[in-house]
Amino acid sequence: DSGVTQTPKHLITATGQRVTLRCSPRSGDLSVYWYQQSLDQGLQFLIQYYNGEERAKGNILERFSAQQFPDLHSELNLSSLELGDSALYFCASSVTPETGAQPQHFGDGTRLSIL
Amino acid sequence: AQKVTQAQTEISVVEKEDVTLDCVYETRDTTYYLFWYKQPPSGELVFLIRRNSFDEQNEISGRYSWNFQKSTSSFNFTITASQVVDSAVYFCALSERGQGAQKLVFGQGTRLTINP
Numbered sequence: 001d002s003g004v005t006q007t008p009k010h011l012i013t014a015t016g017q018r019v020t021l022r023c024s025p026r027s028g029d030l031s032v033y034w035y036q037q038s039l040d041q042g043l044q045f046l047i048q049y050y051n052g053e054e055r056a057k058g059n060i061l062e063r064f065s066a067q068q069f070p071d072l073h074s075e076l077n078l079s080s081l082e083l084g085d086s087a088l089y090f091c092a093s094s095v096t097p098e099t100g101a102q103p104q105h106f107g108d109g110t111r112l113s114i115l
Numbered sequence: 116a117q118k119v120t121q122a123q124t125e126i127s128v129v130e131k132e133d134v135t136l137d138c139v140y141e142t143r144d145t146t147y148y149l150f151w152y153k154q155p156p157s158g159e160l161v162f163l164i165r166r167n168s169f170d171e172q173n174e175i176s177g178r179y180s181w182n183f184q185k186s187t188s189s190f191n192f193t194i195t196a197s198q199v200v201d202s203a204v205y206f207c208a209l210s211e212r213g214q215g216a217q218k219l220v221f222g223q224g225t226r227l228t229i230n231p
Contacts, residue, residue, distance in 0.1 A: 043221040106160035
């Protein structure tokens with residue numbers, strides 16, 4: 001158990017819909033990361049937050065947004081969903097991002113299926 | 116640009132064989148960090164090891180060992196006396212020292228199947 005909690009574990013929805021994925025980091029971790037794992041793109045970094053502020057952005061679509069709340073949990077919002085958004089979405093956390101050396105501990109992921 | 120290459124897409128061996136998973140990376144930075152993660156069939160990503168660019172010592176943890184060679188930009192992972200429970204997809208990843216930001220760049224993964 002990594003200590004990172006993601007909900008829900010599975011999500012099935014239709015094209016055009018909007019969903020919210022939730023992540024609670026490990027106790028004491030201030031930085032949260034979101035990754036997307038798909039068959040064609042592999043594991044791709046989406047976005048990082050540190051203590052409530054956005055710190056880095058990867059290949060995140062404009063239809064996607066995220067935030068980190070004062071209690072440090074984070075949400076990833078996906079809107080106008082397309083078939084290609086079907087993927088496993090991971091949240092990870094680390095103590096701080098300052099040195100780049102901290103290992104990121106991953107949650108079990110949310111499997112999103114678009115019908 | 117950062118890049119991680121795991122040339123072996125799939126490896127299949129018989130239990131108790133030794134197996135080495137290759138990882139080659141590209142980075143322009145002099146300070147960077149390398150990681151290995153395991154993704155078992157259940158889907159979660161499990162952190163295995165971190166190595167920084169200043170430490171080229173090999174590391175051994177039980178049946179697992181890692182060989183970091185800066186000269187060839189490689190960070191290979193060896194499982195000795197493999198077991199069925201080692202069956203998983205293994206990812207090598209790279210991060211660079213950043214200004215308050217860190218992203219992991221992953222390789223495409225190597226699917227390892229250990230047959231009884």
